[in-house]
Amino acid sequence: MSVTIDITGLPHERISFCPSPLAELGAALHALAEPAHHARLHAWTTTTAAALKPELADRLHEADFMWRSTRSDILLPAHPRETLAEELDDLDRMDDEKYVGAALEISCSSRYTHGAPSPLVDERMRRRALDLAAARGPRQAAFVERMLADPPGTRAWVRRLLEDCDEAFFADTWRRVRVQLAADARHKTELMRRKGLAEAVADASSAMALEEDEQGSRIVVDKLVQGRTDAEGTGVTFLPTAFGWPHLFALHAPGCQPVVQYPVPTRDLGGGAPVEAVKLRLEAVAHPMRMRLCRSLARGAYTTSELADAYGITPPEVSRHLAVMKKAGLVTTQRRGRYVLHQLDVAVTARLGSDFLESVLR
Template identity: 80%
Template sequence: MSLTIDITGLPHERISFGPSPLAELGAALHALSEPGHHAGLHGWATTTTAALKPELADRLHEADFMWRSTRSDFLLPPQPRETLAEELDDLDRMDDERYVGAALEISCSTQYADGLPSPLVDSHSRRRALDLAAARGPRQYAFVERMLADPTGTRAWIRRLLEDCDDAFFADTWRRVRLQLAADARHKTELLRRKGLVDAVAAVSGAMSLEQDAQGTRIVIDKLVHGRTHTEGSALTFLPTAFGRPHLIALHARGWQPVIQYPVSTRELAGTAPVETVKLRLEAVAHPMRMRMCRNLARASYTTSELADAYGVSAPEVSRHLAVLRKAGLLTTQRRGRYVLHQLDVTVVARLGSDFLEAVLR
């Protein structure tokens, strides 16, 4: 599974890297809502939450469905500005149908990415949004009902909320991270200019790759979701974030310019495995016999015949199980004379939990 952005024919000058205060505020709000996703931000999240005035904390809780599980698309601007105020002004120019559809996309519109009509103009989408909001509780239902009845007033309320967050904590945070994000964006831009898109994409994230063939050129993002979009007639924007890890977010809804928000390099998680590799390894260790064999293989090296004797099964059956573990990259093998010894690679197995978490949160 993966997200694919078709960039066939897109000139390099329409690929841009730049920090966005609105996107970074969205990432920071997500980190406050889901601190368990961001162990490295625990101190910042604890300190910031403790300093919030109860009234602001209550309003943030009311609107957090727009950034708790992921980010509403309007929080990822395709044209980053210098200030939050400028980006909020750009947001104010968005029409109500587009804004409301994006605001409700995460928890109130499971088919948003397919290009369904806005709930402001389509009765089915409206009923669906209210039904899904009701399942989230009366508070979210009331918020969605208010947004559908008075989009202009609700949009003004959201802008004031974001401005109050800027006053309360984000302005200081942005001053501290802005230079780092700008430096990263300059580095990626220079990499694109000097070495090309392959190197620039690889530098953004190990979970991204560039594919080129007779059908065109595509950026492929290794994620546990499936999606496809293109840059035809638009551009591609990369937004660095200091608050994003482990998330790699790609705006890919129909009718929106593709935007990728990527965590800046601090210490890249060593050896993070692709999604398919994580799946292969989980399936390999889930089998009862292989799990029992791992008990031995974790303690010492064994030959096929020794394992067959220990578990009372045939050597060919043991070989089949060992082949599955080997294909998943969970075994080390060494030859000693005419014997082949197998042992569990405990370093790889120890990373399996973090690799799985990285895959599902990416």
Template identity: 75%
Template structure:
């Protein structure tokens, strides 16, 4: 389960790192709408939300499906600019069908990777988009209907909303974070130039790797989902209209964000230039990311009732296979089979003491898996 970006034959200079004010504004708006995702930003989200006038807060709520559950592709520019105004100008040059189709990609569960038609031209897609908006609330449903009925007016409304956010809180925020983001982009660019693609992607995130299969080369973004795209698939001017400066549309853009953690976003819609927005993390986070397949393996390992009972003992101390069998009323071979599953998932530590082999739950690993589970084992 990953997003695969085929970059076979792509010149290295077409892989670019750059900060984007529009993408960072979208990340900040997401943090405001879902503060539970961003405990590290509690101070900023609390202070910023409290400073918003009710009228602005209401309008942000009205349009929040653009950045809340799913990030609209129009908010991830393939050709970042120096200023928010320049990126909004690029966005204005996009045609209505493309803009509305991207803006109405409301649900992460929808058919994102299929390249479906715009709701402006396809009645079935329009109906589905309105249903998804209605599920978000009556104000979001009304906003979606206005967008479908009068795209130019709503596009102008969205631009004014972003401009007001810039005036009220984002301009000051951007001044504080842009230096960090620009420095990160320069560092990754230099790493790409000097040490190559694999090293640069590893520096982006442990969840981003490079896969080579014969003549083919792909960037792999480890996510709980599946998608495929190519750096050569984008239309001319993909994502920002014909004036975006994206040239042939061939390339991959990586956008650092100070507001994004723990999210790692990969734009891989058909016909769009691939864009990855990655969090700029502190040194203490290096290597902390666990592959999704490993998380799945660990969840499956602890989901079995008998293994949960074994984990209760193993969380409290080190035990031999015989001790666990006696305490749980099962045979030693049964215990060994369950321990093998837990060990394969990386949840056990094992030590030999003379002729005895002692097993214990790796509490640090289990804590990352879920504090409620660990507390239940230790209760």
């Protein structure tokens, strides 16, 4: 599964790497709302949360569905600006239908790839938005009701909330991280110029790749969701984030310029195993007999015959189980004379938990 961005015929001048204060504020708000996702940010999330005034903390809780379980598209600008105020001004220029549809992404998540009408104009989507908000609690239900009843007033409320976050903690945070993000964006831009887009995309995240064939060119984002969009006539924007890992967001709503928010750095922070590899490894260790075989293979190298004798099964059965584990990358094999010895790759197996968590949070 993956999100695919078709860039066939798109000039590289329309592909940009640039930091965004609004996107970084969204990532920071998510870290505050879900600190368990971001153990490496424990000091920042703990200190910042403790310093929040109760009134601001309450308002953040009221609107946190825009950044808690997913990331509202209004927080991932396709045209980043130098300051948060400029990006909020751009949001103010968005029409109500598009703004509300993007802000209330919970109302159309299952229809995201194909598009869905705004809850402001479609009664069915309106009811869906209210039902889903009600499941999040009475305060969020009341907020969604208010947004649907008074979009201009609620939009002004959201802007004030983000401005108050900027004053309370984000302005200082942005001053500290913007240099790192700008440097990373410049590095990716120079890498794209000198070595090509494939190098720049791979350098941004091991979970992204450029695929090219006779059918065209595509940026493929390895995620546990399926989506496709076309960047023709628009472009692609890559937003580096210091708060994002392990998440990798790909805005691919129909009619919108694709945006990818990638963590900086990535390779130093996690295993980065592809989703398909994680799936194969989970399936491999889920079988009761293979779990028992792992007990021996983790302690030393064994031949097929030794394992068959130890567990009371035939050598061909052992070979079939070993083949599954080798395909998943969990078992290494070495020849010693006329014997072939198998052993569990303990390092790969040890990463399985973190690789799985990164895959589902990506």
